[in-house]
Amino acid sequence: MGFDITRALPLVQLQHIDKVYDNGEIAQKVLDDLSLTVYQGEYVSMVGPSGSGKSTLMNLIGCLDRASGGAYRFKGTDVYQAYSQEQLSDMRLRFIGFIFQNYSLFPKLSALENVMTPLMYNQTPRGARKAIAMEALERVGLGDKARNLPCQLSGGQQQRVAIARALVKKPELILADEPTGNLDSENSAMILELFEQLHKDGNSLIVITHEDQVARHSQRMITLQDGRVV
Amino acid sequence: MTAMYMDTLFTAVRSINAYALRSLLSSLGIAVSVGAMIAVVSVIQGFSSKVSGQFEGFGANSLTIQPVFDYQAQLRGKYATLRASDLDIIRDNVQGIDAITPEITVVGRYSAQAGYQGKVINTDVRGTTATWKELFLRYPDKGRFITTADDAYRRKVAVVGHQVVKDLALPDDPTGEYLQIENEWFRIIGVLDKRGKNLGMNQDDLILIPFNTAISLTEFEISPSFWFQMQVLDMEKMQAVQQRIRMLLRKNHGLKKGEEDDFEILTADQFMDSFKSITQTITIVLGGIVSISMIVGGIGIMNTMIMSVTERTREIGIAKALGAPRKMLLLQFLLEAVILSLYGGVTGIALGYVLSELIAFFAQFPSPVIPVWIVLFSMGFSVVIGVLFGFTPAFKAANLEPIDALKFQS
Ligand SMILES: Nc1ncnc2c1ncn2[C@@H]1O[C@H](COP(=O)(O)OP(=O)(O)OP(=O)(O)O)[C@@H](O)[C@H]1O
Ligand SMILES: [Mg+2]
Numbered sequence: 001m002g003f004d005i006t007r008a009l010p011l012v013q014l015q016h017i018d019k020v021y022d023n024g025e026i027a028q029k030v031l032d033d034l035s036l037t038v039y040q041g042e043y044v045s046m047v048g049p050s051g052s053g054k055s056t057l058m059n060l061i062g063c064l065d066r067a068s069g070g071a072y073r074f075k076g077t078d079v080y081q082a083y084s085q086e087q088l089s090d091m092r093l094r095f096i097g098f099i100f101q102n103y104s105l106f107p108k109l110s111a112l113e114n115v116m117t118p119l120m121y122n123q124t125p126r127g128a129r130k131a132i133a134m135e136a137l138e139r140v141g142l143g144d145k146a147r148n149l150p151c152q153l154s155g156g157q158q159q160r161v162a163i164a165r166a167l168v169k170k171p172e173l174i175l176a177d178e179p180t181g182n183l184d185s186e187n188s189a190m191i192l193e194l195f196e197q198l199h200k201d202g203n204s205l206i207v208i209t210h211e212d213q214v215a216r217h218s219q220r221m222i223t224l225q226d227g228r229v230v
Numbered sequence: 231m232t233a234m235y236m237d238t239l240f241t242a243v244r245s246i247n248a249y250a251l252r253s254l255l256s257s258l259g260i261a262v263s264v265g266a267m268i269a270v271v272s273v274i275q276g277f278s279s280k281v282s283g284q285f286e287g288f289g290a291n292s293l294t295i296q297p298v299f300d301y302q303a304q305l306r307g308k309y310a311t312l313r314a315s316d317l318d319i320i321r322d323n324v325q326g327i328d329a330i331t332p333e334i335t336v337v338g339r340y341s342a343q344a345g346y347q348g349k350v351i352n353t354d355v356r357g358t359t360a361t362w363k364e365l366f367l368r369y370p371d372k373g374r375f376i377t378t379a380d381d382a383y384r385r386k387v388a389v390v391g392h393q394v395v396k397d398l399a400l401p402d403d404p405t406g407e408y409l410q411i412e413n414e415w416f417r418i419i420g421v422l423d424k425r426g427k428n429l430g431m432n433q434d435d436l437i438l439i440p441f442n443t444a445i446s447l448t449e450f451e452i453s454p455s456f457w458f459q460m461q462v463l464d465m466e467k468m469q470a471v472q473q474r475i476r477m478l479l480r481k482n483h484g485l486k487k488g489e490e491d492d493f494e495i496l497t498a499d500q501f502m503d504s505f506k507s508i509t510q511t512i513t514i515v516l517g518g519i520v521s522i523s524m525i526v527g528g529i530g531i532m533n534t535m536i537m538s539v540t541e542r543t544r545e546i547g548i549a550k551a552l553g554a555p556r557k558m559l560l561l562q563f564l565l566e567a568v569i570l571s572l573y574g575g576v577t578g579i580a581l582g583y584v585l586s587e588l589i590a591f592f593a594q595f596p597s598p599v600i601p602v603w604i605v606l607f608s609m610g611f612s613v614v615i616g617v618l619f620g621f622t623p624a625f626k627a628a629n630l631e632p633i634d635a636l637k638f639q640s
Binding site: 059062064065085086089090091092093094096098100104105106107108109117118120121122123125126165 | 233234236237241244245248544545548549550551552553554555556558631632633636
């Protein structure tokens with residue numbers, strides 16, 4: 001299933017977003033009147049110099065943080081108006097899969113258990129969890145490492161477990177902040193291929209990167225500079 | 231919904247197990263508090279059930295009259311005592327009593343010397359009368375008991391306990407043999423039935439001689455270790471009998487109005503009551519101490535939990551990014567604190583059990599009894615402490631802003 005913009009619905013709508021970091025002494029405007037729309041099924045890459053506000057923007061889209069000004073609509077709902085903190089959490093649980101640059105696994109849980117956690121949060125019946133998680137792990141090629149703890153996996157493998165964990169609840173939007181930043185080209189290629197696959201399956205992806213090779217895989221490239229889309 | 235609680239419980243148990251040593255150490259405070267409490271309570275209960283058992287056999291209708299031990303007065307050299315005349319006055323003037331029996335300890339309160347064929351032991355030698363056996367329901371195995379005639383004629387005869395037979399290496403049937411008590415020769419007329427130990431006291435390590443013989447043996451006629459007991463025939467009259475005796479004794483002791491009694495009249499019930507009030511006081515004082523040490527233990531757990539929340543801030547951030555429900559995180563950390571505390575409680579119960587057995591064994595106390603209520607109380611208290619001291623860290627964890635938690639640098 002390809003992407004047809006004429007049919008697609010807006011998934012993420014940012015309107016005149018400001019983000020100010022104020023540590024009491026200096027206030028820094030990191031995002032400045034930023035507007036951006038991402039449609040359902042889109043594969044977007046986000047590039048820009050270091051410090052341009054990419055991670056900040058991703059955290060806003062993922063509802064991990066709030067904007068200082070402007071409106072954010074997710075699937076048409078104004079999240080700042082309509083959602084409480086707990087509803088935001090529920091929204092993350094249902095619709096968003098995060099992949100962070102630094103491996104973000106639970107260190108004391110095995111690969112399989114890490115992938116199972118979102119299924120616990122969304123109360124998938126206990127009996128079904130293992131099979132679903134195993135399927136996700138196999139999808140990232142780590143079926144044989146299910147019992148390994150994160151410290152018993154290579155960096156690339158850890159990142160793939162993190163991807164499996166993001167995929168396992170079948171989120172509508174996958175947010176990845178420099179997912180290949182710490183990986184060699186072989187591992188990077190494997191992950192990009194996975195993203196491509198996810199996109200084909202109809203998922204929406206926003207991938208932050210500073211690597212051209214990664215950006216080239218996406219449909220649309222958004223460039224940030226000084227907190228604005230250029 | 232219950233599934234969520236199960237999941238949360240599993241998660242909590244897992245993360246406790248992941249830090250097993252730290253968990254063990256942080257629950258140590260609770261374990262020691264509970265252990266001490268269980269040990270003391272079960273030793274006291276051991277005594278208590280033994281004593282209750284004893285008084286059931288002793289009879290509710292018995293009265294004991296003994297001097298009041300006023301330690302202040304004793305320091306000044308004034309000993310409150312009962313007199314031999316008290317006995318006669320009561321016998322002659324109080325109706326409705328029976329088996330009035332004096333007891334006097336010969337030389338020293340606890341021991342006198344007895345010898346046989348060159349062997350000398352310290353034992354408890356008491357002077358008493360024929361009614362002693364009815365009062366205590368102890369009868370001779372062999373031979374006979376002291377008679378009224380023995381007493382009237384101050385005969386030098388003795389009834390011995392089994393331990394004395396053993397310690398002095400007397401023949402199996404020692405009746406007719408002579409033993410020496412405080413340099414006087416006594417003919418053995420009987421051996422008391424075997425009772426074994428009670429409250430750490432050997433009931434068979436005892437020699438009984440006629441009361442009047444004992445008085446003539448003891449140079450001082452009145453002794454602080456002289457008391458008597460009797461049976462009240464009609465329980466209804468218990469109160470009246472006590473009052474009558476009190477009046478007679480006050481008169482005989484020449485006590486003026488306003489002066490306090492220099493004797494006390496005790497019933498089996500009163501013995502039980504005073505014993506109960508002692509154990510109750512100990513329990514309350516102990517409860518106070520334990521509460522304080524439990525709170526200290528709880529602070530230990532809170533400290534561990536706060537440390538653990540700080541340490542796991544990033545993990546909490548990840549969980550939040552994945553959409554972990556706040557309620558679940560709150561519950562997870564609260565449960566961790568409760569489980570740690572309970573863990574301490576259970577360890578404490580085991581510890582207390584072992585400790586009480588050891589104490590009883592080495593101090594030769596009656597075997598300890600662990601009442602169910604103290605076990606339940608310990609568990610309950612542990613849970614309360616866990617909840618109380620788990621709240622702050624759990625809220626701290628649940629209320630972290632996802633972005634702050636994720637960016638947290640330890
Ligand atoms: N919590 C914060 N408090 C204050 N300033 C912050 C905070 N987080 C980010 N910033 C600032 O916001 C700006 C944008 O940061 P951000 O992490 O979004 O950049 P980025 O585009 O992701 O950079 P990189 O490519 O290096 O990851 C930076 O100048 C940074 O110093
Ligand atoms: Mg960044």
